[in-house]
Amino acid sequence: MQPEDLILVSVDDHVIEPPHMFEGRLPAKYADKAPRFIRRPDGTMAWVYEGVEVPNVGLNAVAGRPPSEFGFEPVCIEEIREGCYDIHARVKDMDANGLLGSMCFPSFVRFCGQLFLENGDRDQSTAMVRAYNDWHVDEWAGTYPGRCIPLAIPILWDPELAAEEVRRLARKGCHAVTFSSNPYALGLPSLYTDHWDPLWEACQDEGTVVCMHLGSSSQTPSTSPDGPIEVIYSLSPIGLIEAATDILWSPMFRKFPGLRVALSEGGIGWVPYFLERVDYIYRHTQHWSGMDLGGRLPSEIFKEHVIVCFIDDEVGIENRHRMNIDNITWECDYPHSDTTWPQAPEIAMRYLSSLPEEEIDKITHLNAMRHFQYDPFRHIPREEAKAGALRRRAEGWDISIQAKAHLRPATASA
Amino acid sequence: MQPEDLILVSVDDHVIEPPHMFEGRLPAKYADKAPRFIRRPDGTMAWVYEGVEVPNVGLNAVAGRPPSEFGFEPVCIEEIREGCYDIHARVKDMDANGLLGSMCFPSFVRFCGQLFLENGDRDQSTAMVRAYNDWHVDEWAGTYPGRCIPLAIPILWDPELAAEEVRRLARKGCHAVTFSSNPYALGLPSLYTDHWDPLWEACQDEGTVVCMHLGSSSQTPSTSPDGPIEVIYSLSPIGLIEAATDILWSPMFRKFPGLRVALSEGGIGWVPYFLERVDYIYRHTQHWSGMDLGGRLPSEIFKEHVIVCFIDDEVGIENRHRMNIDNITWECDYPHSDTTWPQAPEIAMRYLSSLPEEEIDKITHLNAMRHFQYDPFRHIPREEAKAGALRRRAEGWDISIQAKAHLRPATASA
Numbered sequence: 001m002q003p004e005d006l007i008l009v010s011v012d013d014h015v016i017e018p019p020h021m022f023e024g025r026l027p028a029k030y031a032d033k034a035p036r037f038i039r040r041p042d043g044t045m046a047w048v049y050e051g052v053e054v055p056n057v058g059l060n061a062v063a064g065r066p067p068s069e070f071g072f073e074p075v076c077i078e079e080i081r082e083g084c085y086d087i088h089a090r091v092k093d094m095d096a097n098g099l100l101g102s103m104c105f106p107s108f109v110r111f112c113g114q115l116f117l118e119n120g121d122r123d124q125s126t127a128m129v130r131a132y133n134d135w136h137v138d139e140w141a142g143t144y145p146g147r148c149i150p151l152a153i154p155i156l157w158d159p160e161l162a163a164e165e166v167r168r169l170a171r172k173g174c175h176a177v178t179f180s181s182n183p184y185a186l187g188l189p190s191l192y193t194d195h196w197d198p199l200w201e202a203c204q205d206e207g208t209v210v211c212m213h214l215g216s217s218s219q220t221p222s223t224s225p226d227g228p229i230e231v232i233y234s235l236s237p238i239g240l241i242e243a244a245t246d247i248l249w250s251p252m253f254r255k256f257p258g259l260r261v262a263l264s265e266g267g268i269g270w271v272p273y274f275l276e277r278v279d280y281i282y283r284h285t286q287h288w289s290g291m292d293l294g295g296r297l298p299s300e301i302f303k304e305h306v307i308v309c310f311i312d313d314e315v316g317i318e319n320r321h322r323m324n325i326d327n328i329t330w331e332c333d334y335p336h337s338d339t340t341w342p343q344a345p346e347i348a349m350r351y352l353s354s355l356p357e358e359e360i361d362k363i364t365h366l367n368a369m370r371h372f373q374y375d376p377f378r379h380i381p382r383e384e385a386k387a388g389a390l391r392r393r394a395e396g397w398d399i400s401i402q403a404k405a406h407l408r409p410a411t412a413s414a
Numbered sequence: 415m416q417p418e419d420l421i422l423v424s425v426d427d428h429v430i431e432p433p434h435m436f437e438g439r440l441p442a443k444y445a446d447k448a449p450r451f452i453r454r455p456d457g458t459m460a461w462v463y464e465g466v467e468v469p470n471v472g473l474n475a476v477a478g479r480p481p482s483e484f485g486f487e488p489v490c491i492e493e494i495r496e497g498c499y500d501i502h503a504r505v506k507d508m509d510a511n512g513l514l515g516s517m518c519f520p521s522f523v524r525f526c527g528q529l530f531l532e533n534g535d536r537d538q539s540t541a542m543v544r545a546y547n548d549w550h551v552d553e554w555a556g557t558y559p560g561r562c563i564p565l566a567i568p569i570l571w572d573p574e575l576a577a578e579e580v581r582r583l584a585r586k587g588c589h590a591v592t593f594s595s596n597p598y599a600l601g602l603p604s605l606y607t608d609h610w611d612p613l614w615e616a617c618q619d620e621g622t623v624v625c626m627h628l629g630s631s632s633q634t635p636s637t638s639p640d641g642p643i644e645v646i647y648s649l650s651p652i653g654l655i656e657a658a659t660d661i662l663w664s665p666m667f668r669k670f671p672g673l674r675v676a677l678s679e680g681g682i683g684w685v686p687y688f689l690e691r692v693d694y695i696y697r698h699t700q701h702w703s704g705m706d707l708g709g710r711l712p713s714e715i716f717k718e719h720v721i722v723c724f725i726d727d728e729v730g731i732e733n734r735h736r737m738n739i740d741n742i743t744w745e746c747d748y749p750h751s752d753t754t755w756p757q758a759p760e761i762a763m764r765y766l767s768s769l770p771e772e773e774i775d776k777i778t779h780l781n782a783m784r785h786f787q788y789d790p791f792r793h794i795p796r797e798e799a800k801a802g803a804l805r806r807r808a809e810g811w812d813i814s815i816q817a818k819a820h821l822r823p824a825t826a827s828a
Contacts, residue, residue, distance in 0.1 A: 184637065225604075230692075233699065246641065249642050267691065313690065315690050
């Protein structure tokens, strides 16, 4: 198998929402309450909702820029690739990267829609979430059938409404919802309460995967304020071990045996150690702590219910025999700084090449297709879905690395 | 190789300090300021220093009790094995476990002596640290030559005095000092400052290993207040990834190329993933973040300077080719609840049996001997140091599992 033969479905990419997204999608009484995309007097850009400015339009959208410009958080839309926010350009960028399918997490509303939890009255913000999801499902994922796995944001302040929204979107073909890796950290009831049961029940009924992305606890890993940026990068993916811990010891999977959680951008290389450790713990604590997993080991529960993914993780692939091969998925992380775009097939093949073809297919696309009820082959024949075929469609599309720092207002006016 | 052929040196055990430890070791003016071991009116016990009561005498010292009693924090000395606090009984417990050597972390003063940082005037607490260390080196480690690796606690409030204490103890043969896995969390300057340079310099000069034990940041891992005890166990060892992150990105190893840090009770199964991840990060960030590791990869720095250890870690052993085999050590964790006592040889052999004898010897004792300048064979011939030979010396020593809960005051008086 060669890189051009891979069929790549990424379960973690990012959309930078375009300015028009709420147009025509809100009830009349909230139409003028929608978040607005503005250019500020200094030339930088922001979204504004309920008077709160969210200044970073790009959220680390550095794909296509030289590494020396990484770390410059984009402040105006001119700095980022059109593929970040325009679905037509995005599909071109996907083609050029040999990427068949992509599930895109939100940006300005934050990983699980915290913006709407923190601002606006509840009824209004509920309307915003629904409008956001309609845009995402109908336009972002709907324009090019078979290219995007739709992903909803949740109504965080009301589990009944959240459940209803999951059911509504499932009817539109959306079987993934973002959620916080630690709702307690957002000021909400923890995963140890029964508060979220209506939402879990809806997800179980509809076969909707709960996606916990790194950062969705609204907490940035830090050891001291004078640490370098590398500390955040070092501790971020593995930080999802906290979510993995909570979902294992919480009763949620025992109450909802059909529920599945995806740890998004969590990496996989730490998982084998974690599974050995939690089993060791359970063997020691079950005699006195009151924990009762119903005759199962925590590692068994994890392997059944938890979907993991990775960008570049040789250690994890080498240790896949200690995980459930049917729950390992792959991601591209476009357009963030960890992305392998536009060399995803070649980079993935570096550590996949030694695997049996059956395992490669599971990891690169079959697992994602099954878990997210996503069938690209209804729209694109399998042969045309391979990296090499997609790339041929994008011939002439400019993927050259381009400096953009000079386009930001502070630089331009300096 | 059979379990009885192992030569086992544990780099992480725990001493429950005995009541008499400060007697005759303090300057006259501080003699009556020493921490006192008291029995309170309700029958429970505590150490008292500067009016502060430290109630838990045993700190999870559950070795030898039935699993159903684990989780009962001992509150009186009758509940714990004599081997916890009496060196003669300890050596018997070591013999019965086939354990040749042991490095013991402190208990009531906490992992890096936080008690003396938080209480007492500086001059007085300095005297306490010195007395503590004299007791530890002279009595605890000195009574049975070749059986204990001495380990000092630091003078946390003054790096110059801390350096002087390291040098003083090195002259007494002590080449290990505990330290906080995150001094910033203790209210002290972080590892990114040059504040600790005098201490690092002394450790480098004297070949003294800086030991960062889990919990030495005084922070208990938690995701929400309603989580079960299993959350703490799940996140504790791997929590040392924060210390691993700090020491790699801090300039300490670049400034002190002879310095070594041990991550105590940190486990090893997560290390291969971590090393792959930090290299990935550095390749991406070095172009813009200002981080300069002098042409080396973070994984290379880790492999040279960082000593890791494990209790029971099949994943880590299976992935040892991704670590430095010369820096992997083993621990027994007596008398805490994770301990493998008194079956350490059998449990260790479960995953060591497939290794070449040379690697087994490095992991079980040679690495610890070299790093801590510890030479038990000066006192005990190699043949007599093996697990089987030691166990024969302990024939008749009672290691039966014994219920003790009925001995605690609340139970006794109920």
